[in-house]
Amino acid sequence: xxxxxxxxxxxxxxxxxxxxxxxxxxxxxxxxxxxxxxxxxxxxxxxxxxxxxxxxxxxxxxxxxxxxxxxxxxxxxxxxxxxxxxxxxxxxxxxxxxxxxxxxxxxxxxxxxxxxxxxxxxxxxxxxxxxxxxxxxxxxxxxxxxxxxxxxxxxxxxxxxxxxxxxxxxxxxxxxxxxxxxxxxxxxxxxxxxxxxxxxxxxxxxxxxxxxxxxxxxxxxxxxxxxxxxxxxxxxxxxxxxxxxxxxxxxxxxxxxxxxxxxxxxxxxxxxxxxxxxxxxxxxxxxxxxxxxxxxxxxxxxxxxxxxxxxxxxxxxxxxxxxxxxxxxxxxxxxxxxxxxxxxxxxxxxxxxxxxxxxxxxxxxxxxxxxxxxxxxxxxxxxxxxxxxxxxxxxxxxxxxxxxxxxxxxxxxxxxxxxxxxxxxxxxxxxxxxxxxxxxxxxxxxxxxxxxxxxxxxxxxxxxxxxxxxxxxxxxxxxxxxxxxxxxxxxxxxxxxxxxxxxxxxxxxxxxxxxxxxxxxxxxxxxxxxxxxxxxxxxxxxxxxxxxxxxxxxxxxxxxxxxxxxxxxxxxxxxxxxxxxxxxxx
Numbered sequence: 001x002x003x004x005x006x007x008x009x010x011x012x013x014x015x016x017x018x019x020x021x022x023x024x025x026x027x028x029x030x031x032x033x034x035x036x037x038x039x040x041x042x043x044x045x046x047x048x049x050x051x052x053x054x055x056x057x058x059x060x061x062x063x064x065x066x067x068x069x070x071x072x073x074x075x076x077x078x079x080x081x082x083x084x085x086x087x088x089x090x091x092x093x094x095x096x097x098x099x100x101x102x103x104x105x106x107x108x109x110x111x112x113x114x115x116x117x118x119x120x121x122x123x124x125x126x127x128x129x130x131x132x133x134x135x136x137x138x139x140x141x142x143x144x145x146x147x148x149x150x151x152x153x154x155x156x157x158x159x160x161x162x163x164x165x166x167x168x169x170x171x172x173x174x175x176x177x178x179x180x181x182x183x184x185x186x187x188x189x190x191x192x193x194x195x196x197x198x199x200x201x202x203x204x205x206x207x208x209x210x211x212x213x214x215x216x217x218x219x220x221x222x223x224x225x226x227x228x229x230x231x232x233x234x235x236x237x238x239x240x241x242x243x244x245x246x247x248x249x250x251x252x253x254x255x256x257x258x259x260x261x262x263x264x265x266x267x268x269x270x271x272x273x274x275x276x277x278x279x280x281x282x283x284x285x286x287x288x289x290x291x292x293x294x295x296x297x298x299x300x301x302x303x304x305x306x307x308x309x310x311x312x313x314x315x316x317x318x319x320x321x322x323x324x325x326x327x328x329x330x331x332x333x334x335x336x337x338x339x340x341x342x343x344x345x346x347x348x349x350x351x352x353x354x355x356x357x358x359x360x361x362x363x364x365x366x367x368x369x370x371x372x373x374x375x376x377x378x379x380x381x382x383x384x385x386x387x388x389x390x391x392x393x394x395x396x397x398x399x400x401x402x403x404x405x406x407x408x409x410x411x412x413x414x415x416x417x418x419x420x421x422x423x424x425x426x427x428x429x430x431x432x433x434x435x436x437x438x439x440x441x442x443x444x445x446x447x448x449x450x451x452x453x454x455x456x457x458x459x460x461x462x463x464x465x466x467x468x469x470x471x472x473x474x475x476x477x478x479x480x481x482x483x484x485x486x487x488x489x490x491x492x493x494x495x496x497x498x499x500x501x502x503x504x505x506x507x508x509x510x511x512x513x514x515x516x517x518x519x520x521x522x523x524x525x526x527x528x529x530x531x532x533x534x535x536x537x538x539x540x541x542x543x544x545x546x547x548x549x550x551x552x553x554x555x556x557x558x559x560x561x562x563x564x565x566x567x568x569x570x571x572x573x574x575x576x577x578x579x580x581x582x583x584x585x586x
Contacts, residue, residue: 016492017550020484021297021336022085023343028078029086033552035066036086039094043393043560049231050180052093056232057183059094060101061129063087069127074106077350081287088291089298090557092398095291096232096405097132097177099284105133107280108188108204112250119247122186122206131208134176136189136237137278141170144415146190146202147274151239153191153205153249157261160246162205164191164239172236178209179223179233185209188250189239190278195263201270203255203277206248218242229401252276282363283349285410289370290342292406295399296374297335297551298558299381302395304328304548306385306563324384325541331377332540332547333502338373340480341366341473358431362476364420368413369473371406378403385563393560414466421465424472425457432472433479442504442529443482446475448520449511478504495543498536505533 022029039059047055063083064070073079080102087095106126113119125131142149150171153162166172178185187207193200209219218241224234246257254276255265267273307319307328318324345366348359382389382396389396407413424430432450435443450471457464478500485496508515509529515521540547555564562570 013491013495013546014549016488016490017495017547018552020488020492020496021339021550022082022552023346025078025082028076029082029552032067032079032082033086033557035063036083036090036094037557038066039063040090040557040559041093043395043398045392049226050233052231053177053233054180054182056091056093056097057129057132057180059091060097060132063094064127064129068129070102070129070133071106071110071123071127074102074110077283077346080283081290081346081350084287084291085294086557088295088399088402089553092295092395092402093231095402096230096409098291099288099410100135100177101126101129101133103280103284103287104135105186105188107283108135108250108277109206111280112204112252112277113206116247118245119206119250122208125184125208126186131184131186132177134178134185134187135204136173136176136178136187138174139170140172140174140236141168143174144412147271149190149192149202151189151191153189153193153203153244155193155195155257155261155263157196157257160257160261162191162193162244162246162249164189164205164207164242164244166238166240172238174236175224175234176237177232177234178221178237179235182211183233184211189244193263195257198263199270200255200263200265201273203273204250205244206250207242207244229397230405250277279360281410282360285367285416286342286345286349286363288406288409289367289374290346292371292374292399292403293335293338293342294551295402296377296381297339297548298553299378299396299399300328300331300335301548301551301553302558302561302564303381303384303389304544305565306388306567308545309567319544325544326537327380328384329537329541329544330502330506331380332544333499333506334373335377336496336499336547337477337481337503338370340484341477342370344476344480361420361423361431364411364416364423365469365473365476367406367411368417368469369477371403371413374403375400375407388563388567391562394563395558395561417466417469418462419465420472421457421467421469422459424454424468425459425465428454430454430472432476433483435479439482440501440504441525442501442508443475443478445508445515445520446471446478446504449514449518450475452518452520474507478507495540495547498540499547502533502536502540505529505536509533 039062041055067073067079084098087098109119109123126133137146139149139151150168152165152167154165155162187209188204189207190202190204193203220238222236254267254273257263307324308317310318312318312321345362348362378396378400388394392398435447453468453471457468481500485493485500488496512521512526558564
């Protein structure tokens, strides 16, 4: 392969691959892409993290002005998911505040509210993003174990209102982006409902925080230090009697207070009440995970663009070195497989009717696999770009930052894997699709590993559960990509099938020891898979430009990125230097 070869009729192939990548959501995708492009703020080393966090809220208002109102965006899954993707690519500082505003705050009010006057006022304030939605869930002492949180909402039946309290340091709300005093918020506070002295479980409560903040004797906010990446105005927040009227209680249809102020619920289990009231987390998880994957796709496009023009010893393009093109090709296969799984999860959560029973399990499996694939891809791109990858201007460090945030946000990846794996192990059933009898051997092997781990998993073991979840998600991603490939009979379909094969071979061979120990892989089959992987790497390396062009990233979406255009000209253009001859073509 050389950087001047054009091995494919790129335009039709790129269009077909792009339709796969974006799940056929062309109209929504293009509208959102234009809206995000209009608010891009090029990288500037002079900006502080505080500046960047403040600008993100301005970007949110401008995007909503083009696509909104906010409640319309939140109610349209195609637009909402596209916004996660394009913000991650072109406006990474905007990306972290999307879920709190749209899926967790507006989503909670729309799903659990009763359209009363207080809730309608909150939605109206959020509509133009003049007020920003924030979900207050985690606490200083309670992260992924939020079911045990200690913030209290104490019910007063005479006044028919709640007061929020932070009884201990462990109950201080930790990480909500509420430190910037100039930005008014509409918050949804997860708190333990105490009625008549009884703990009735965790519910969400609607609490506006005006720009000037409330009386510090009842609501106190303290900004947190910079994180080093993913700038946000994160804070600690303490409650000492903040009042929430009954109309601000978001209980959906599972609980109410009667005329005498007595609590009633149709759901007995406190755990079930909690999961009902935070179900919108699943949409946020998938949106964030798919967004991190979009950032990784953009990084791969930037890296391939750079590698095609960077000349190494002997004037050989960097992309022609096998130590470069092989890992980038494997990265492409992993990103395509993760994209197929992400599209499945988005479709499952976008159904106008109630999500399918497996949608929540799929969401819990999807977030860890997608964000882990994104992180691995970003690290590969960072290293292949060398020094270029260290500069914020070339986007990779910002992409790494938001992906690290995704790994922790809305359910830590490892904890989600353990929870999903325990759910599967506890029932000994799996939503994983069964491959057809004539499916490729690598797909059968991935399926067998997931089902073998399911049969033998100890539901009490976190390591067993995590391994089961990872194997199930991997097999599901391979199945999804193979299934999508079979829907295409053109050149794009051939590429998708080869990507599915490469992903499958790579994942089977990564666990060759396990397969051998379980009698599922013999030497001839391992040799065949290794040989097939080698052939696929050679073939698909030639297609890397088409595979990455399909991601839809263009230089105008990453205007700061020197590596995304003629990097010699881009770097020297920032200096006062001149040459008598044109040095940029070699």
